[in-house]
Amino acid sequence: MTEIRLHNSRTRRKEPFAPIDAENVRMYVCGPTVYDRAHLGNARPVVVFDVLYRLLRHVYGEAHVTYVRNFTDVDDKINARARAMQEAGDARSLNDIIRALTDETIDWYHADMDALGALRPDHEPRATEFIVQMVAMIEGLIAKGHAYAAEGHVLFDVRSYPDYGKLSGRSVDDMIAGARVEVAPYKRDPMDFVLWKPSSAEEPGWDSPWGRGRPGWHIECSAMSHELLGPAFDIHGGGIDLQFPHHENEIAQSCCAHPEADFANFWLHNEMVQVEGKKMSKSLGNFFTVRDLLDQGWPGEVIRFVMLSTHYRKPMDWTEEKAREASEKLRSYARVLLTSHLSFTESNFALYRKHEAYKPDSSVVAALSDDLNSHLAITHVDALVKRAKAGDTLATNSLLGSLMLLGFFEDLASIARFGGPEATLMDEYPFEELASRLSLLRKGAMQNKDFTAVDDLKRALLEAGVEVRMSKTDVSLSPGPNFDPAKLEELK
Template identity: 50%
Template sequence: MQLHNTLSGRKEVFVPIDPQRVTMYVCGPTVYSYAHIGNARPAVVFDVLARVLRRHYPAVVYVRNITDIDDKINAAAAKEGVDIRVITDRYAAIYHEDMAALGVAPPDHAPRVTEHLPQITSMIERLIGSGHAYAEQGHVLFHTPSFADYGLLSGRDEQALMAGARVEVAPYKKSAGDFVLWKPSSDEQPGWDSPWGRGRPGWHIECSAMAEALLGETIDIHGGGHDLIFPHHENEIAQSVCAHAGKPFARYWLHNGFLNVESQKMSKSVGNVLLVHELLKTLPGEAIRLVLLTGHYRQPVDWSQDMVAEARRKLDRLYGALRELDSVVPAADVTAPEAFMAALEDDLNTPMALAELFELARAANKTGDDAERARIKAQLLDAGRLLGLLQASPQAWFSGGGTADTAAESEVEALLARRAEARRNKQWADSDRLRDELKSRGVLVEDSKDGQRWRRA
């Protein structure tokens, strides 16, 4: 298997530290509000990667954290006049439900920052003790000049890093690029006791401490969105390597590309932020997932209504093929085709893998050989499992699981029923008229010895 390593800038053959225990850490959500569709992309991408890894290795330990200490959480709690736990519990639960609706399997561990304060303070103490961090005016900061490889992940020197970052100017900093490991809390703010006074951890140290606690000092894969390369992942490397006496933190760094909406960057100012929770009210989760997998994970994805409609049509074709194989028993011990697996093993090339999946569906619709149909059905189902698709039954999908408009779908079902009745009564003109009406609604009807079948155009 080959993975593109951000650290080296090229594809590398994946060789885990221990083939009996592959470790992966992915930065999860900060739970102060609903997750938007951009937040869902890494969850879906690394869910597929975890599925592929589990196919090859006996044990994969996948950690995706929950950030439940953050100034945005504090602001949301203050606005509602509630404890931060009310906010974080609410939105963490919604996040898990939304991701499940997208077919994302739970990670092996979903640690919270509030559950790892002792590990965080311990790591900070080690960094101070080794001369890589210092306490000043109630703050503890990492001293970036103490780490010679700072900037290696993002490929920028210190001056470029400072120019591209919103660096807080503070009198207690030894160097402008030093970042906070611990900061004081006012009486009104949430805080925890520490050797440096009551306060709370900085963002970057949280992930380093949780990764160490659950996966060890050096991990195989660290993933996240492209926007996290600097400063978050750069800072994670610095503090983890220095806390572990120079040992590498993560051997393979994977980053997914951005998600745009109708060719525009998603932002509150533009008003085009799409919340997963709201999208799921009108779209099937599987269609959302397919849109996110249509492009290669390292490239930007442009969310559009056309892409959503196309994803639903593609799923209709896949489920249509499975519906034709409904009475077929899948062949035993048959897994996804080699070409499909080769695509996923080539840096998670989901567009190529999807092309192979649709090739299977076409083959299913052409063959009349029973053994071939049994083989293809087994391959379709197994390939679907690896992508997190085709998890419903064809009956569930076509009875409404794939529709974004329940009223429109009910009208289609009524027209199909009327056409079936017209054919039973040999009212051919009415049958043809109803078929044309269905076609105008994007529904193609095919007649077979078993009755009428339909699919989206």
Template identity: 60%
Template sequence: MTEIRLWNTRTRAKDPLEPTVIPGRVSIYVCGPTVYDRAHLGNARPSVVFDVLNRLLRHTYGDANVTYVRNITDVEDKIIDRAAERGIGIDELTATTEAWYHQDMAALGVLPPDVEPHATAFIPQMIAMIETLVAQGHAYAAEGHVLFAVGSYADYGALSGRSVEDMIAGARVEVAPYKRDPMDFVLWKPSAPDQPGWDSPWGRGRPGWHIECSAMSHAILGDSFDIHGGGIDLQFPHHENEIAQSKCAHPEGAFARIWMHNEMLQVEGKKMSKSLGNFFTVRDLLDRGVPGEVIRFVFLSTHYRKPMDWTEKKRGEAEKRLTAWFRKTDGVEAAKVVPARVLAALADDLNTHLALTEMNSLSAPYLKAAMRLIGLPDAEEVDWFRYVESGGLAVGVNSEAATKIDELLARRSEAKNNRNFAEADRIRDALSEAGVVIKDVPGGSVWEFGMSVDLNKLEALK
């Protein structure tokens, strides 16, 4: 069996994966989405990273010996605020957003988890855990709230490697008169009549965010499991708080043995931001014709513990390499085994960058087997590749959208020939607003997609 070694944020070393709770069986919990809006590229990265890990674990231990849990946070202040902004019910917002998430992740080749718990289905378990923490002196009630007493857990800060003083200085600590210590965090909070709430020993209210994952992971995986994953932005305070409350509520358990965190994502070398115009959801890219497997390939081309930079250059390179691989493997029967050097790269802290490099030199049957392992589809299943091979448009260009754009450019050319420059400018401006870049060349015009595309804006052109 392949030995898998993973970087453990807690120990700051590559630790061997040695399932100890149930020998030969692996359990993994990954923090999933808070369902209030479309998943942006940064949200998608951990979904893809831990999907590859899930696939590697299943390849190594067998499907029946892996339990992969990824939760849905469907009660949180962001959800309440967004539902109020849109004037819709919270249930409608969360159901719609969750469906979007599933569709978008499926487009990236992400397998569904074995268990997908919803926070609202585990409120009794959360209340029970909070009651235990209060009874043991690790939490206290104050003004309708229940707070975890950080000072009661001596190892607080071990995951992030920072002292409590450093964490206070570097964090946005909520100041509240009912707190005994600035670092104490909320386990339970009161709900207004128009907010979701549940009856509890402390009055009608709702859980704090951190207690949700502790209660769900314990209910499904027990007080000890093998791997806990998520983005590096969750290391503190979310995961630090999870450890504190879980270890205090169930001191007999180890909670998570290995902690894995993927790094953040940038766009063209800059932090993704709406103000910079470089903020993209997964759906934005899919709608502008970027195939899901291309997005996945770009993600996997950077090691998960390094910051990832999404660029148009990388997208183009991914399209070219995938096209070449699909041509090489089209109609070929996959090998029964994955080459050892690809497995070794993945087993060495999920080094997908090295795995992709190793795959370049594989013969077609082994390349196809390796592609399947990392979640890339067979050439026979890829519509855009079949279209390219049949002499269609370039990769990533939806044929219906291309036809519409070509028609508009023809209308623009006709307007210019008739000296109707106002109409020509109107069409040019509408295309530009939709994210279509027009270049006038001798004999006509050519076009390409820019960084941000919304073809729905072309519907206004009559």
């Protein structure tokens, strides 16, 4: 079996990955707080851990991997957004607005992440559906002396957990020394964090032993991962910015609630997406959403490809240059596949997905197995492309399998988008007629050596954004990325 090696943030080194139970490899990834469109930074972990999910499924079998990614649908940012909507004239109750807002945002998230070719996780729990488990976990923490109630709040006592700070490499004392926040008077220690807090009458709230309130942010991941994956599981992922305090707090809660287990074995953190050298984030306001890019005409595959061109533990800049390059790469891949011995129909796709003959190349699997070296994997894909162009059918087969492992070209629409004309466009516009016209003009020109008419038509086609390919015998026309139907009309 392929050995997977992953960089474990816990130990700060690459380690061989061995699942607790190879029959059920379990991974938890922190998902979004749902009050707004996902920006490109939110998309990075989705793509990164989607590749890991696919790799694990490839190595351990599709039925032997469980992937959980949560939706945080109770949070002060959501409340604030809902209040703003109310002030802007929305007549509904705060809770109704919140429900509608979170539902809608989840739908958007699904649509946008689907466009990036990310598989849906096996479970996508919403925090509000696990309040009972959170309350139970908090009660357990109080009973064990790791948490205390004060003024309607429940706080985690960081001094009760000696390993607090280990994941992010900091000590409680250092943090207090450098603390920038005002300390709430009811905290025993400045670093103690909230497990439960009181809600006002109109805010979302649930009855609890400490009064009507709502959970703190961190407890949901501890409660949901325990409920869905058990007290100990294999991989916990998320953005590096979550390492502290979120993941540190999760560890404290989970390990204190279930001291017999070790919580997550491997901690994986992706680096940030940057814009002009600065982290893309809501608070800096320098973000753009996945939807923005899709609306600008960048296919999801291009965004995915750009993401995979940089190793997940390095900062990544989004640039148009990279997007263009990714687009060209995908076009060349698709062209190679479409002109190969493979034929692309719905039923064949089903075969290609399952059949041994179309499995990914071992070099690609090996690259991904080495701490998800997706860029090296793409390099190996390029090598396969070279062999495929030379007519190597085995290389062509594993090129397809390799691209599918990376999450590309899993359906006809996707491969058609890059490799050839959109069927609908081809039917709608007179490409065939224009092609034969150009072909006839050329035939005549070859004899009388006057190419002006040919060149004029070709230039007009190019100006309309049509791709013109002339081989010795054929003329082939297809709409390019800048296809402008209006200009084509003028040629009639």
